[in-house]
Amino acid sequence: MEAENWIKSVENSTHHMQKAEPNAFLLTRIEQKIENLYSNNFKKPMSWALSLSVVLIILANIFILVKSFKSVKNENNIAQSFNLIPNNSIY
Amino acid sequence: MKSQVPDIKQIYNEHNKLVYNLSLFYLQNSEDAEEVTQDVFVSVYQSIDQFNHTSTLKTWIYKITINKCLDFLKAKKTKKRWAFVSSIFNNGGGLKHDTSDFVHPGILLENKEHSIYLFKAIDTLPESQKTAFLLVNIEGLGNKEISVVMGKSIGSVESLLQRAKENLRIQLKEYYKEYRRK
Secondary structure, X not given: OHHHHHHHHHHOOOOOOOOOOOOOOHHHHHHHHHHXXXXXXXXXXXXXXXXXXXXXXXXXXXXXXXXXXXXXXXXXXXXXXXXXXXXXXXX | OXXXXXXXXXXXXXHHHHHHHHHHHHHOOHHHHHHHHHHHHHHHHHHHHHOOOOOOHHHHHHHHHHHHHHHHHHHHHHHHHHHHHHHXXXXXXXXXXXXXXXXXXXXXXXXXXXXXXXXXXXXXXXXXXXXXXXXXXXXXOOHHHHHHHHOOOHHHHHHHHHHHHHHHHHHHHHHHHHHHHO
């Protein structure tokens, strides 16, 4: 009987309960989070674009270097086939 | 690109108590409830375009709140598991046992002690039963509204509530033994 009364009073302990108030600054924090979200959404594509540009520049440089190396090699081959000296030395 | 920019201030003013209090009952911690409340309203702002008006805005916000609370609890459980594992390997570190008893700030003073046991018992319920119980007993929703929020039939909701009440009673009987020993 005592147990039953105790359980009933526990079950009814939320009667006449008031709703709790959230922190007064919560709205400010929410607005800040939303603002950060949208500024990050702009920053991310920008940083990707920059990284991609750097990679493309490096690749372009490698391509040019390889091409110029090949053309020097070609010049040497052509000079050799005509028994010409490939460099500019006279001796 | 958003087709409509929601007035988050207005939505917040109309629903902040609902979200905060539901989170508080779920999470039983005011800091966690504040964090989840923020996440809910940011989510509402981000996904307002997806709100298709098949239910009321209030019902939609209930759904988001419940999902965020459940995600938060799952993440907390995972953290606890890792903390347990790391405590085994830490020198001189025992596992911290969380003994905080939640007291809702809105509970009447004479009911505070009893309410601690109630919230402890609610915390032991399975997710669906907890949700149904909180929505009907704390939020005061009807079974029909709960069925819309939870996406279940009214019959399922009634069954969940029945099982929640039974499980709570079983748990409270155990707590009564503890209470008697004090």
